Amino acid sequence: xxxxxxxxxxxxxxxxxxxxxxxxxxxxxxxxxxxxxxxxxxxxxxxxxxxxxxxxxxxxxxxxxxxxxxxxxxxxxxxxxxxxxxxxxxxxxxxxxxxxxxxxxxxxxxxxxxxxxxxxxxxxxxxxxxxxxxxxxxxxxxxxxxxxxxxxxxxxxxxxxxxx
Numbered sequence: 413x414x415x416x417x418x419x420x421x422x423x424x425x426x427x428x429x430x431x432x433x434x435x436x437x438x439x440x441x442x443x444x445x446x447x448x449x450x451x452x453x454x455x456x457x458x459x460x461x462x463x464x465x466x467x468x469x470x471x472x473x474x475x476x477x478x479x480x481x482x483x484x485x486x487x488x489x490x491x492x493x494x495x496x497x498x499x500x501x502x503x504x505x506x507x508x509x510x511x512x513x514x515x516x517x518x519x520x521x522x523x524x525x526x527x528x529x530x531x532x533x534x535x536x537x538x539x540x541x542x543x544x545x546x547x548x549x550x551x552x553x554x555x556x557x558x559x560x561x562x563x564x565x566x567x568x569x570x571x572x573x574x575x576x
Contacts, residue, residue, distance in 0.1 A: 439463060439524030441471060441498075441515045446530035451507035451537045457499045458515055461524060468496045469518045475502065478510035478531055508536040539568050 445457040460468065471493045493500055505511065510533045514526040540562035548556045557573055 439466070439517055439519045441517055441524075441527045443513065443515060443527050443530040446513055446532040448532055448534045449501070451535045452503060452505050454502045454505060454511065454513070454532050454534065455499070456502065456513060456515070456530070458527065460496070460498055461517055461519070463519065466519045469520075470495060471497075471500075472516050472518070472523070473500055473502065473513060474515075474526065475511050475513045477506070478512045505534050507534055509534050542571070 439461045441461055442459040443456065444459055445455070447455050449455050456473065458471075473493070502513075510531060512529045512531050514529050516526045517524045542559035543562050545557065545559040547558075550556050559571075561568065
């Protein structure tokens with residue numbers, strides 16, 4: 413009520429009454445699926461923001477290791493889709509690691525807001541074969557088998573020794 417409006421195209425050039433306009437309010441993609449394909453790869457799918465008139469040129473996928481906390485550096489903040497596709501496969505991730513993904517759209521010339529986060533944990537790698545395996549016959553029907561675990565690259569919960 414304290415502002416004086418002189419009409420469209422008429423201004424005082426001081427810019428102390430400038431304002432902006434949001435043409436479309438919900439330019440945020442909605443992640444519908446985030447799943448681990450293997451120990452180093454995650455598949456993402458999302459819904460296009462509900463825009464009426466604007467053009468989406470591409471999307472930007474940001475991700476970080478969840479265990480690093482909110483203040484962690486984003487590992488790849490500018491992993492861009494090649495077009496306005498609504499799916500992507502992210503490779504080169506660490507095995508058995510929790511990640512948080514977010515997506516934003518380049519709408520016309522401006523980036524929209526990031527989506528709500530989606531969390532996914534990559535699969536574990538198969539453990540390496542044990543080393544130094546030796547077998548000694550104890551009786552006619554039993555044997556003793558010994559080994560050393562290889563450098564652990566996975567969570568090993570048990571070993572299985574197949575019967576001949």
